[in-house]
Amino acid sequence: MNPTLEEVARLAGVSRATVSRVINNHPNVRAEVREKVWQAIRECGYRPHAIARSLVTRQTQIIGMVIPQAVTTLFTDPFFPLLLRGATETCNAHKYQLMLVLFDDPAGESEMYERVLRNGYLDGVVVSSATVDDPLMPLMLRDQIPFVTVGRHPDRHVHCVDADNMNGARIAVEHLIRLGHRRIATIAGPANMIAGQDRLMGYRHALAAHQIPVDERLIVHGDFTEDGGMIAMQRLLPYEPTAVFVASDTMAVGALKSLRQAGRRVPDDIAMVGFDDIPLASAIEPRLTTVRQPIERLGAMAIELLISLLQGTRPAAYPAHRIVLPAELIVRDSCGALR
C-alpha cells in the first residue's frame, strides 16, 4: 500500500491539512514546517493519489484524443502520428495527459460515448478527422463537454483548428495555371469531409480568379484511398486534362498508377500536384509536388486552445474560436516546374 497524506502527517507531526497545503504550495505554511513535511514526504516516498484528488477538484488533467473513423487510411499516412506528437508534446508541457479514444466500430460509438466520454475521466476532448455529420459533436455540445476539433466544423459553436485547405488547394492550382495549364482536373475528397470540400473550393477559386471556366466533368470525387485515386484518374482520362490537382497524396499515388498503365508520362503528358506531403511523396518516381499542412502544429494548437478553454484563460467565445494555419506548396518533379 502506498503511503497517504495521513501517514506523512503523522511522520511530520502535523495535520493532514498542512501536508496538503505543502503539496499544493499554499503560501500559509511556516517555512520550517514546510521543510519538515517535505522531509517526511521524501522519507516515505509519498505520491499524491491523482484519483482521490480528482474526486474533489473535479479535474483529471486528462484530455481525450478522439478519432472517430480509425480506418486503415489513417494509419498508413503520417497524419495521425504527427498529430499525436504535437498533441502529446503540448500536453506534457502543461502537465496534462492524453487518452486515446479510437472508434473502430461506428456502431459502438454511442456506447463508447457514454462509457468513456461521459464518465468523468476527461477534462476535455480533441476530435480529429470527423465527418461533417458525425453525431459526436451535437452530443458533446448537449452535454457541455469542452472540446476542440482538428479540421474545421460548420457549427459555429464548435472551437476548431485547421490547416488552410482552401488556400493550400488554391495555391496548388494557381501553380499549375502559372505553368500554362488550362484544362486542369481535380480528384476531390469525399463530399462529407470538410477538408475535401475546402480543397475543392480552393480549386474552384483558383480557376475563377484566372477566368478559367469550370468543366464539371474534370471534377471527380475519390475517397482519400489509393484505389479511389486510381479509379478517379481512369474516369478523368477521357476528358484529356493536361494537369490534375489531387486532394491527397495517397490518392495521387493511385492516380499515378492509372497514368502509368495508360502510358501517360508525368509531368510531360500530364502534370500533377498532390496534397499532404506524406513521406512517399518524395520517394516515388516522379517525386510529387504537393501541399504540406503543419500537422504537428495543428495537434499542438488544438491542445493549447482546449487547455486555455479549460482554464478559462480564453473566454468561451461565440462564435467559437477558429484557428487556421497556413499550408505550403512543396515543388518537386510531378508538376513539371523544375524542368
Place this chain on the structure above:
Amino acid sequence: MNPTLEEVARLAGVSRATVSRVINNHPNVRAEVREKVWQAIRECGYRPHAIARSLVTRQTQIIGMVIPQAVTTLFTDPFFPLLLRGATETCNAHKYQLMLVLFDDPAGESEMYERVLRNGYLDGVVVSSATVDDPLMPLMLRDQIPFVTVGRHPDRHVHCVDADNMNGARIAVEHLIRLGHRRIATIAGPANMIAGQDRLMGYRHALAAHQIPVDERLIVHGDFTEDGGMIAMQRLLPYEPTAVFVASDTMAVGALKSLRQAGRRVPDDIAMVGFDDIPLASAIEPRLTTVRQPIERLGAMAIELLISLLQGTRPAAYPAHRIVLPAELIVRDSCGALR
C-alpha cells in the same frame, strides 16, 4: 451537475446501495426493483462517475502506452500507428482505455515517471521500443507496476511480447544464401536495442548453418535511420558484398541511395533484403524484399497479456511470460529471386 447514485435512489425509492448493485449487475436484487431502478437511471440520465468508483475499487481501467524515445524515426514509419491500433482495439474489446505516455525528453523521464506512472491513474503499462538500458523497467519492477514490454527484454522478470526478430533475419539471410550468395553483408541496428541484436544474431546463425564463415568487415551498425543506412552502405562497398541484409527498411532506403550513387544496380550487382515492410518498401524502385513483423498483433497481444495479468487470469509467472510472434519473408524485386 450530473445526477448521482443518491438521486437515482431517491427517484426509485430505494437505497444508494441497491442502485449500485443494479449498476454492477449484482444478482441479489429483485427483478421488479431492478427494473424500477433502471427506469430511474434512464429518467435522469445517470452515468456512473468513474473517478469515484476508481477511488474505492482501486482500478481505473486505464492502461498506459509508454514510448520512451518518441523520436522522429518512430513517427515516420508505421510501427507506432499500427501498434497503437492493435492496442486500442484490444482495449476497446475489454473496456479498457489507453493513455499515451510519450517521453520526448529523456531528462524529464523521472519527473514523468513520478507524476504519471505512479499517480494511481494507470492499472498497468505497456512499454514499447525501449532500449536495453532504459531506466524505466527497474523502476517499475521496484514499484510493482504491472507492465509488459513490446520487444523482448533481457530481465527475466519482465513480461514481453516480441516479433521473432532472430528467425526473421535468419530466414532473410537464408533466402539470399539459397539464391547463391556467399559474400553477404549486413547493416545491423544499434547495439543497445534488442531488436538490433536479435536480427544480427539471426544473420550469424544463418551463415553458421550453411558453413559460411563470418567476415566481420561485412557487419556494419546503423542507427535505424535512412542516413545511417546510406553511410553504412558506403562503408560496406569496398568489401564487395554480393548481397546485403539490412536490419530495417528505412536504412535499406538509404543504402539503396548509396548504391545508386555508386552506380551499382539492385538486384543485378547486389541483392538486398530489408526488415519491417514499411509502405515505402513496396513503393520504391526496386520494390524491396523484406521481413514483415505482425506489428498490430504485437500491440494486441501486449494488451491482452497485460489485462490477463491485471485480472489474475494468468499467474504472474517467474520467469515472466514471453510471447514470440513469427515474422514473415515478403519476396519482391530487390533480392533478385523473381527474375
Place this chain on the structure above:
DNA sequence: TTGTAAGCGTTATCAT
C-alpha cells in the same frame, strides 16, 4: 433481498 454506514485519499471550509 435490502438498507445502514464506514470507508477510499484528497481538498476546502471553518474555527482557533
Place this chain on the structure above:
DNA sequence: ATGATAACGCTTACAA
C-alpha cells in the same frame, strides 16, 4: 499558521 471536519460519489461489509 494550523487543525478539525465535512464533502466528493461510489463500493461493500455487515445488519436487518
